[in-house]
Amino acid sequence: MPLYSAKVMDHFRNPRNVGSIENADGVGEVGNAVCGDIMKIYLKIDNDIITDVKFETFGCGSAIASSSMATEMIKGKPVSEVLQLTNKAVTEALDGLPAHKLHCSVLAEEAIKAAIEDYQSKHK
């Protein structure tokens, strides 16, 4: 059995929404270089709807795939709904991750939440 599901490999090979957004409404960065993974999420938010999202990731295959999948899952969704996103949902959407890679999906959840917090702190 290969290490990763076909879905993980698809998102790793062809990541969706990769890049950055100039003048993003919210930016979130989590992880650190010492641990070997950093995720950065850029959000464009209009009327409390995520109208655009981009990501940049320094990390392994599952970190890149988790970021890609997570951005797909939140695009077009209202902020309130996005705040309910869990790492479990990201993992399930990827048809699972190896146990020692689950933290990658946690990072994706955290990066998105950090970006929304950044947005909310600017729009109080």
Add this chain to the structure above:
Amino acid sequence: MIYADNAATTQMSEKAIKAMLPYMEKIWGNPSSLYSFGQEAKDAMNFAREEIAHCLGAAAAEIYFTSGGSESDNQAIISAAKIGAKKNKRHIISTAFEHHAVLHTLDKLKREGFDIELLDVHENGIVTPEQIKNSIRADTALVTIMYANNEIGTIQPISEIGEICRAAKIIFHTDAVQAAGHLPIDVKAQNIDMLSISAHKFHGPKGIGALYARKGIQLVNIIEGGAQERGKRGGTENVPAIMGMSAALSDACANMAANNSKLLKLRQKLIGGLIKIPHSTLNGDADKRLPGNVSFCFEGIEGEALLLHLDDRGICASSGSACTSGSLDPSHVLLAIGRPHEIAHGSLRLTLCENNTEDEVEKIIAAVGEVVEYLRSISPLWKDKVIGKREFILPA
């Protein structure tokens, strides 16, 4: 497919396969059996023992067949520790970047009260004879230093260390798993007391290795059982694998000079190509390294992602990143030579053999360049460095 992971395992040579077949198809008797059908297998096995001994400069009676490098390392170290403990000697000298078969055995001994001293291997990945000399104490039971490192390929000053240990009457073991068949070995001339080898690193079969133990060194059993291997390793001998190992080692030793001169050219071409990637570095000494070993770190990327993309391009390689080591920390070898965690995560090991070609090396250089550039383009860490928000660690 381009196979560039020969330090992990090698393709079996045709000679090795051919040497094994008769002992599966025809002469499959148990070497311990009395009847001539069994004795035929025993004769073959003893011929193999002679051949292996010859390749290492040892006597046949000093060669013990094991399941591979790990078992040989375990048995060598445990035996030396037991010999030392009898004389109240419990100090063992080794290095921080040994294979885990050595390090974990030493950990076990540490828990049993042994004093384990792991020497620094410096940025070039080489321990000096002076360090050994300065570390030796009246209660030193063993010095165990690998012949050549499995990740960064650096070759240790084995002859000099052997001389020091012999003069101090201390047992000297070397894990020669990466060196056997690739570098000249003469246990007598080099004053080596114990040495571990593994067949699948030199185009032999997996699951078979040998331990050389100088006459007079009392081995402790790791596997209890029958009287095989002069009572030092129980279990019916894997005769086909032993025949394959012997054929592979003789072949590797006979062709060593020719293989290495070819490999050196390939290695230098590969290093020359990869060093052109900005903010990259070669791991380990540039000259004193295995002729097929190329180990690099690329700043701003993670090794597992690099390996997966290389796999998509048909290239088999390995990395010392945490994600490939299965732990939270990157390779202990890269940390031992002082690479910061961040840099160690971006490591790539390419290990060539004489069957690789210049064309393959060119393809590897091109593929690694493309993948590193791509991964950097999506890396927020790299971007921060480019815009000056974070500092580069490796020079451009």
